[in-house]
Every structure is written in C-alpha cells, then in structure tokens.
Amino acid sequence: MRLRDAARVIRSKNAGPTQVTIDLMFDDEKLYARALRAASLKPAVVAQRYGVAEAEVIPYPAANAIKIVIPRRVIAGSPGDTDVYGAQQHRPMLDVEI
C-alpha cells in the first residue's frame, strides 16, 4: 500500500531554519500501526530517500501520526535554497510502500 493511499495528511514544514519535519497522519489506528512497522519508514531508509545523513522517526499516538525530522540541505533562505518554508518536501513520501 502506498503512503498516499494510507494517510490522510502528508505534509512538510520547517522546524526552525535548520530542519524540516514531515508529518504523516492516519485516520485509522491500524494504518498508523502498519506504517510504524514498515521497513520503508525506518530512519536509515527515510534518510537515504531524502539524501541526508540521518533522519528521526517519532511516533505520536495521540493523533495516529508519525513525525519525521531531517536536516535541511541548505539552511532556510540561504543562497541555493529552493523551499524557504520547507512546505514542499513531502513528495518523496507519497509513493513509499508500507
């Protein structure tokens, strides 16, 4: 199952100018649990998908959600940046299989 079919919300945004956070929210507790178990959402796999050294994957059961935190490749707004707010960094997650 693709993440875009399983999750209600897949979004990204800066958490300060040095990090981007990606939120995955599920309507269904079962889909949340399934995503949490998926090999494709282990930190090392996510990091590789984004081409960064490391990623954090944080479960947030209160909202059936998973938070991913990755370092920004360019600090927000520095020369060479392409997404100052980090609001368009969700796409690599859309087709992830869980």
Place this chain on the structure above:
Amino acid sequence: MSNFGRVIDKWQRERGPLRILSASGQLGYGIAEKAFRAGLERDLHLIGADMGSVDPGPYYLGSGKLATAYRTTKRDLKFCLTGALERKVPLIIGTAGTAGGNVHLEQTLAIVREIAREERLTFKLATISAEMPRDLIKAKARAGKIAPIGPIGTLTEQDVDAAACIVGQMGTEAFIRAIAEEPDVIIAGRACDTAIYASLPAKLGFPIGPALQMAKIIECASLCCEGGGRDAMLGTLEGESFILESMNPIRRATPMSVAAHGLYEQADPLSVAEPEGVLHLEDSKFEAVDERRCRVSGGRWVPTDRFSVKIEGATRVGARAIMVAGSTDPVFIEKSDEIAASVEAMVRELVPPKPERPYQMIFRFYGKGVVGMQPVTRLPEEVGVIVECIGEDEEEARAVAATAKQYLLHAPFPGRISTAGNLGFPFTPPELTAGDAYRFSIYHIMQVDELAPLFPVRIEQVGG
C-alpha cells in the same frame, strides 16, 4: 488604573477561569474581522497576537524590514489596539515587525503611535527589546555556553561581528516583568510565541504547564481546528485544564484536530523548550466538550535554574538579481544543465568576477526537480527558468543577470531547431533586482545566568 492592573484586580476578586483571545498568529497579514469581534464579546482577561517568526527566512531579520505590508499591518494593529482599549482589556503583541529586532520594534511602534494619534487613543505602553549584546555572545561562545540548533556551524566571533542583527527569544520572565509595571499594552521584540499568552496566567499563579500548553496551541489562532483557519481563538484556562474554542462558529476544535496540531512546525511534539524550563506533553489528554470545543490537560512544566535563550542572527551575503523566463523547447529542456554551464562561462568572461569576492550564479530549471532537490523521472513539456546572481552590489548582480538573460536566450547547442530564441519572457525587464540577500548565520542556544538584563522593559505614555 491600567488595563493590566484592572484585570489582575478583577481576577483576584472573582477568581475562576482566565479567558484569553489569540487575535492572530501572524499579525499584519489580515485579522479575520468577524471572528475577532466575536471574541471581544467574551469578557476577556487578555488579547494576544504574534507578529513574527523565522519562517519567512533571514531577509527580514537582516534588512530590518517587515514581511507584512504597511497598510495591512496598520489595519491589524488598529483592530487590536482599539478592540483592547475600548473594552479595557490588556494587549500583548510579540515579535514585533516580523523579526523582533530593535528596528522592527521601532517601525511597529511608529505605526502604533500613528494609530493612537488618528484614533485619539491614550494608553500606557511597555516595550521589551530583544537584541542581544554582542560582547556577551562572544564571551558565552568562548566559554562554550553556545550550541548550534540543528546543522549550523559552531558560533565564531566573526559570525557575531558579521551579523546585521542578532535577537534572542524572550520567555515569560520578560513579560511578567513588564506586567508588573501595570501598562495597558505590551509590545515586545523577538519572543517565544508561548510567552505572549502564558505570562499573565503565570503572574496570577496558574499552573505553568497547562498555561504554556494552551499558549502553544492558541498562538496559531484557529489552526488547531479541523481544516485549519486563521480566525481568532479563545483559550479558557481553568487551572490544570483549558478549553479551546474558535471564534468562527464553523470551525471545530476536536480532540483529533487539536492533538494533531501538536505536530505543527515542531521537531519534537512531546516537549517544548522555553528559556525558563521545558514543557512536557507526553501525558496530554484531549476530550470533546461539545462538537466544536475541546478540553485539554496534561502539560507538565519542569523549570530549570540554567536559563537558555535561543539566538538568531542574519548576515548579508551580497545583492541579489534574478532573471525569470520559461522554455517549451524539448532539446533545450533536455540539455539545460550543459547549456547553463556554457552560459555561465560566457558571463564570467564578459563580467569578470572580482577574485577577492566572486559573485555566485544559480540556474534553476523548474520542472526538472528544483523544489524537492530530487531528480525527475521524465522530462516536462515546459520549464520555468530562474537565473539568480548574488553579487557584491546591485550593479554587479544586475549586470550578471542581464548578460545571462541574453546568452541563455541565444545559446547555441547541438540539435537546436528553434534558432530564434530559447526562452519566453513573461514581462519586461526579465531581470529584476531584489535588494540585499541574507543568510541565517546564527541559530543557536545560549546558556545565561540571568534573563532580565537581556530583555529590558521601557515604559512610555502614548497619546494624551
């Protein structure tokens, strides 16, 4: 009696819950009027508004300019000032002027004084500045008391000297000191958005955990509701719990929508670091009061005696000019990277870079994986093109952008069919100067022994 004095007095007589209205999460972009006016009818103890953030990037902190337009900023400030003063409700505005430096605070105060003149308002104003003393930062850096937040380098003395502006985020401590002066209105430089709403409850002796938890949610106005929203949000602080209600009747704060909001723009959804301690949210409970109000509890406050201040600084990197165009030619689109390299070489020949300070050129072909910095699997039918130059000054940057425009338009390449021009321009001139360019050079956490000297309070009588 001042409005802070009056409300404190009233609460000490009546006790009971504290009703706090968040007028806006982004003052200056246009407060939703109807919901704000509905909120004013709720017998409020405080109106708050957040006016800034690091989100819009380093330009505003560095340049001293506001992100919001003068006329919309004035409109929103007028709503807040007249609404609060007519009903004798205290008002707190945090992170004045987008970035919260002294120049941002002063521009905000100039608009406030203008409104006071036009509307014949008189009030006692407390302002709190947030620019950090550079000698202190250097001393703290030498003493190893400054750590980077995320991937940004160790802070050096050169970073401190080169920064155009350095601010620190004040917490509840600074606002409580300002409230003690019994003003009507508090306008602060760079501030934790939580402190705007949590300082009056803290001053009155409410438990800090729930107060900060409520503050963290309502600072984004109605964003915690289903489907979001920017309407004013009412937080009713009961003590160990609080109730959330949007002032737009169509917006519903549900246990799920409020819980989900805890993720927003936070690297860690379970703890929030403040200068005076840490708010822990692992034990949060969300219960429906009815279909559009939610009761929240569980925020746990762990104070510290090792204060820390988040510091932010922006440094000028040069002057920026850009060239905007598009292309539909399949061969150009396919070979755009090689063509860009040849054009860059040509430009560097015609506009020789200064060896001691070479300019920077960045080519972006939108449609070929620019935004996500990820390669695309197939080529698009058209691309957007931005050529950016960051040069020493505006004249150099514009010279590079204009020359790049001409040579990208006419660049030859193998297989070229469309020999009259490679680009379509949406307007003229296609090259535009964009003022100075900045980068965040400081985004660090600084340990300090005392908070008060960093955030001085100043009292002023406005009008009258």
